[in-house]
Amino acid sequence: MAFFSGRAETRLHADIVLSAALSANGPARSPVAASWWRSHVQYGLDPAGPARRQAERTTRTELRQRRQRADFLLHMAANRLDRLFRCVAQSGCGVFLSDQDGYVLDGRWRNGDASSFENWGLVPGCNWSEAAVGTNGIGTCLAEERSLIIHQDEHFLERNIAMSCMDAPIHGPDGQLMGALDVSSARSDQTAVANQMIAALVRQAARQIEADCFRHSHHGQRIILVGEAEDPGEPSDTAVTALVAVNEDDLVIGATRAARNILGLKTVGAFSPLPADDLISAKTQPGxxxxxxxxxxxxxxxxxxxxxxxxxxxxxxxxxxxxxxxxxxxxxxxxxxxxxxx
Structure with missing residues (x-):
């Protein structure tokens, strides 16, 4: 664990989690400890016990309804999930797509790793929100809307500390959070170095899904890449989705989440059409x-x-x-x- 020097061999995992989460400055110094605080104080979960709402499959009817509501995302992401899985399958990893509430909608894994993911409940229909199972890749990614790695004993629940999860959020064409892309390892010997390499693939795939969704939603309109994001908390590869859609009147009528951040537009939802030249060009001359x-x-x-x-x-x-x-x-x-x- 990057922030705490103690290990589970010498102290119980629950003791480490609660000590850090309830300390005076732990949550302020570590995003992981901040998530642990939310899991324990805000959601009332016990790191040594089962989840209040365990990662169990929802009913088939509810899963079908959730998949129907997320049909656009599932359709646009399918090929990207396949490609990502081909990159990570041999390392004992599974690829999972959740909706904005943390419910797993789709997944890819090898037959030999199926039992591990089944035992964890990391299968379609399961709820992996922070409120349900505490700190984890999918739930914490959605709660913080950022790419992250939750490695083994950074998980809140003791029963999940053999997992390593690499996640990235997926925002829709209107900037709204749509879900999370997750790669989780079924191997207890997964290293932090391997996690970093896989995390880069996850971020890239998530950004490609966002770009695919945006281009599909603005089919027939001119799509412009507006530049690189300057958010130090987010990897620079988000720049590939800094896209705007321009209509026949040279008005910007749509923008991805990354482009909105760059151009100072409202984060989510529709906005009034704006002249492309005024919005994109440097304001060095009169308008x-x-x-x-x-x-x-x-x-x-x-x-x-x-x-x-x-x-x-x-x-x-x-x-x-x-x-x-x-x-x-x-x-x-x-x-x-x-x-x-x-």
Whole structure:
């Protein structure tokens, strides 16, 4: 365990958990201890005992209903789950997809590892929220909405300390939390180094699922990658999902969670359409008609490969007028094309 030096060999797991969770500064210094505090104080769970609501399968009817509600996510994630499983199967890992409430909806595992996951209750229909089983990969990932690793005795419940879980949240096209992608190891000798490598694959797969969902939801619209996230608490590979959807009027009408964070948009839900140039471009020049006119001229020049006479005809103005406007707007030949032919 990264934060605490004591090990379960010398102290009971429950003693370590409760000591850290209830200490004056433990939860402030360690995200794991903060989760332990929630598990014990907020949810009333006992690390030495069974979960208040054990990770048991829900009814077939409820599982079917949950899968129906998450049909879009399940459909978009299926191929990514298959690919991820091919990468980790030989290391004794299973791949699992949960909904936003922590219920496992789908999974992949080898036949030889089935009994381990069955014994843990890590199968479709089981509730792995923090409120149900305390600190664990799926539940804590959903509670904190961030990628994480819960390695062995970082789990709250003693009965889960043989597990290693690598998780990443999945946000929908509207920025809303949809579920969690989990890879859990059925091997008690899983190392922290192996966890880090697998965690990178999990983050990448989760971000690809988000991008697939967003592109599908905005089919037919222009999709733009707006840049890299600057959140130090989240790995830089989230930048692959910093996407916005732009309609035929050059208005941004949709944005992924990563793009919303970069552009300062509301985190979830719909927002009023915004001009793409105003939202995405650096605010180094005046906006309004100045920006619109400059953009129109630059695009015309680009379409005509820098030919000023052709660009002027496209814009319906004279060549001399275009020169004057280019000068007023600060457009130069070197800025807009390798060569501007007249």
């Amino acid at each position: 309004g008609f100045w920006s619109a006119e400059r953009s129109t001229i630059v695009k015309a020049l680009a379409r005509q490969n820098g030919n000023i006479s052709s660009a002027a005809r496209e814009l319906g103005i004279g060549r001399a007028t275009l020169y004057r406007r280019m000068k007023r707007l600060g457009i130069t030949a070197n800025d807009e094309a390798p060569s501007l032919r007249s």
